[in-house]
Every structure is written in C-alpha cells, then in structure tokens.
Amino acid sequence: MLIIGIAGGTGCGKTTVVNQIINEIPEEEVGVISQDSYYNDLSHLSYEERTKINFDHPRAIDFELLGKHLGQLRKGKPIDQPVYSFPKHNRTGDVIVTHPRKVMIVEGILILTHPEIRKMFDIKIYVHADSDERLIRRLKRDINERGRDLEEVLSRYQTTLKPMHDQFIEPTKEYADIIIPNNKYNTVAVDIVRTIINDKLH
Ligand SMILES: Nc1ncnc2c1ncn2[C@@H]1O[C@H](COP(=O)(O)OP(=O)(O)O)[C@@H](O)[C@H]1O
Numbered sequence: 320m321l322i323i324g325i326a327g328g329t330g331c332g333k334t335t336v337v338n339q340i341i342n343e344i345p346e347e348e349v350g351v352i353s354q355d356s357y358y359n360d361l362s363h364l365s366y367e368e369r370t371k372i373n374f375d376h377p378r379a380i381d382f383e384l385l386g387k388h389l390g391q392l393r394k395g396k397p398i399d400q401p402v403y404s405f406p407k408h409n410r411t412g413d414v415i416v417t418h419p420r421k422v423m424i425v426e427g428i429l430i431l432t433h434p435e436i437r438k439m440f441d442i443k444i445y446v447h448a449d450s451d452e453r454l455i456r457r458l459k460r461d462i463n464e465r466g467r468d469l470e471e472v473l474s475r476y477q478t479t480l481k482p483m484h485d486q487f488i489e490p491t492k493e494y495a496d497i498i499i500p501n502n503k504y505n506t507v508a509v510d511i512v513r514t515i516i517n518d519k520l521h
C-alpha cells in the first residue's frame with residue numbers, strides 16, 4: 320500500500336487536487352481519507368459552544384483515531400470513517416466504510432503536524448496558495464457549501480484561522496517531498512502525482 324498525505328492551508332485546493340488525481344484511477348485502486356472526518360466528537364457541547372471551538376489547532380483533531388484507522392488499513396482491514404457536518408460543527412454519527420486500496424490518500428490542513436501520523440505517509444505533499452487567494456476561495460466555498468456567512472468566515476479567519484495557519488500549518492511545508500503551487504490550476508503537478516501512482520499500480 321502507498322499512503323500519500325496531502326496538506327496545505329484551508330482553501331489551497333487540497334480536495335480539488337485529490338479529485339483531479341483520482342479522476343481517472345479505477346475506484347477499486349484508490350481510497351481517500353479526509354482529516355475533517357476526524358474532528359473530535361463534540362456531542363457533549365451545545366451548538367453555541369461548538370461554534371467557539373478553534374478548529375485550526377492540532378488539538379481539534381482526533382489523531383489517535385486517525386492513526387488507528389491508518390494502521391488498520393495498512394493491515395488490509397476496512398475502517399468506519401466518521402462523517403462530519405460543517406453546519407453542525409460535529410460528527411453526524413454516520414460512518415463511511417472505507418476499504419483498504421493499493422493507494423490511500425489522506426488530506427487535511429494539520430496532517431503533517433503530528434509526528435506519528437507523518438511517519439505513516441510514503442509521500443508527503445504540500446499544496447500552496449497565497450493567503451489572499453485562500454481567503455477568497457474559503458469565503459465563497461463556506462458561504463455556498465458550509466452554511467456560513469461573511470461575518471463568520473472573516474471573524475474565524477482573524478481570531479483563529481490565520482494565527483493557527485502561521486503557527487502550525489505553514490511550517491509543515493518543510494516536511495513535504497513535493498510542493499504544488501496552486502494559485503492557478505496546476506495540471507502539470509497533478510499529472511506528475513498521477514504518474515507516481517500509476518507506477519505503483521502497474
Ligand atoms: N487552483 C484553483 N483556482 C481557483 N479556485 C480553486 C482552485 N483550487 C480550488 N479552487 C476552489 O477553491 C475552493 C476551495 O478548494 P478546496 O479544494 O475545497 O480547498 P481545500 O480542500 O484545500 O480547503 C473550492 O471552491 C474550489 O473549487
């Protein structure tokens with residue numbers, strides 16, 4: 320099994336890059352795990368309390384469960400990947416049964432911050448886009464798809480997102496084997512990663 324970790328700040332285009340990479344790979348050959356599925360279960364908190372959580376700090380992630388799941392996949396066992404709801408700021412209680420594949424891609428802002436998780440990746444990729452570009456993308460996406468408004472996104476950006484990005488996320492670029500510049504769609508970089516994967520598959 321080849322496990323590829325894809326990190327980078329919010330809105331840099333991780334999900335988009337992953338979708339471009341797996342686009343032409345048969346479903347039974349590749350699997351995707353999103354770090355967002357591993358936000359801590361916050362069912363013990365009220366909705367109001369959950370809105371105040373710093374979701375950009377490594378402590379917000381259940382790395383223990385993520386590590387356990389990656390270990391199970393390596394051993395050829397399927398996992399129950401939790402389903403996350405951004406509008407509810409919590410796990411939904413549902414799971415997606417994720418089967419081990421020859422290539423597993425793990426994507427998320429904080430996945431390279433954790434030493435044990437980092438060690439589990441055969442290839443580490445960091446997707447870079449400038450912070451103004453990421454903020455614009457995040458605004459549009461969170462308003463259209465994640466049930467947020469302008470005030471929510473900007474206030475989260477100023478209070479937690481930007482400081483956490485500078486403190487925890489951007490520094491993990493140094494661990495990357497490959498850095499993908501993604502201010503514009505980068506088809507060349509996507510093709511290179513696809514070639515590496517195809518090499519593993521055939
Ligand atoms: N290279 C790009 N140029 C313009 N928009 C992009 C690009 N990559 C992604 N987007 C858009 O930006 C938003 C955030 O991208 P997404 O892949 O969800 O980022 P991430 O997973 O890193 O948070 C999405 O609406 C997506 O369509």
Ligand SMILES: Nc1ccn([C@@H]2O[C@H](COP(=O)(O)O)[C@@H](O)[C@H]2O)c(=O)n1
Nearest residue numbers: 328329330374375405408409427428480
């Ligand atoms: N309830 C939540 C949980 C997380 N976020 C934000 O999501 C971002 C990470 O996801 P990407 O797809 O953008 O990589 C992160 O910056 C958190 O602020 C949220 O808004 N609400």
